[in-house]
Amino acid sequence: KQEVTQIPAALSVPEGENLVLNCSFTDSAIYNLQWFRQDPGKGLTSLLLIQSSQREQTSGRLNASLDKSSGRSTLYIAASQPGDSATYLCAVNFGNEKLTFGTGTRLTIIP
Amino acid sequence: EAQVTQNPRYLITVTGKKLTVTCSQNMNHEYMSWYRQDPGLGLRQIYYSMNVEVTDKGDVPEGYKVSRKEKRNFPLILESPSPNQTSLYFCASSFLGTRTDTQYFGPGTRLTVL
Numbered sequence A: 001k002q003e004v005t006q007i008p009a010a011l012s013v014p015e016g017e018n019l020v021l022n023c024s025f026t027d028s029a030i031y032n033l034q035w036f037r038q039d040p041g042k043g044l045t046s047l048l049l050i051q052s053s054q055r056e057q058t059s060g061r062l063n064a065s066l067d068k069s070s071g072r073s074t075l076y077i078a079a080s081q082p083g084d085s086a087t088y089l090c091a092v093n094f095g096n097e098k099l100t101f102g103t104g105t106r107l108t109i110i111p
Numbered sequence B: 001e002a003q004v005t006q007n008p009r010y011l012i013t014v015t016g017k018k019l020t021v022t023c024s025q026n027m028n029h030e031y032m033s034w035y036r037q038d039p040g041l042g043l044r045q046i047y048y049s050m051n052v053e054v055t056d057k058g059d060v061p062e063g064y065k066v067s068r069k070e071k072r073n074f075p076l077i078l079e080s081p082s083p084n085q086t087s088l089y090f091c092a093s094s095f096l097g098t099r100t101d102t103q104y105f106g107p108g109t110r111l112t113v114l
Helices: none
Strands: A010-014 A019-025 A032-038 A044-051 A056-059 A062-067 A072-077 A086-093 A105-110 B004-007 B010-013 B019-025 B031-038 B042-051 B054-057 B076-078 B087-094 B109-113
Touching: A010 A019, A019 A032, A019 A086, A019 A105, A032 A062, A032 A072, A044 A056, A044 A062, A044 A072, A072 A086, A086 B042, B004 B087, B010 B019, B019 B031, B019 B087, B019 B109
Parallel strands: A010 A105, B010 B109
Antiparallel strands: A019 A072, A032 A044, A032 A086, A056 A062, A062 A072, A086 A105, B004 B019, B019 B076, B031 B042, B031 B087, B042 B054, B087 B109
């Protein structure tokens, strides 16, 4: 069964720290992996999309890596800010016409 | 502004009363889909559409219908809602689909069925 797991479910860190969010998936034959941010009442916002042929993608303070052989992706957030507080979702395309989502990591940045 | 819109944003209804949740995108996307989000289960796909008049089932299609008569609209229909359909619903779209493209999501519709 194709599954996506995100651990931990919640994380609190002081403002200014660098942090890493983890995502693991059960099948290495993926097409792509996407990281989203979910804010209450505002839906999902796409942060980064990594195609299967890529190892990483960067956008501002965010860097996402992909290691298909080990079934892992990480989202690195540099110099965290209170505005980074949100739930972060990892989603994988396993070759069908849908995304398979993890249950997310709820991130709180403490001022 | 490029966006996916959903209406209504919040809805409380009773068992068996037919309802429609609308989804519209202004980006000329061919691919559209519906997901539901439940605590501990993540987002699960209900239906998707590759283009006008082309729809297919996702992982949890029971109790739902969709139609795609125009490129921009993809309504979700609950003919006889039941309490187990209480959930947060998201519509998403992209140019070509999930294998290649970034997905754009609507703001969500919170549905409560009593």
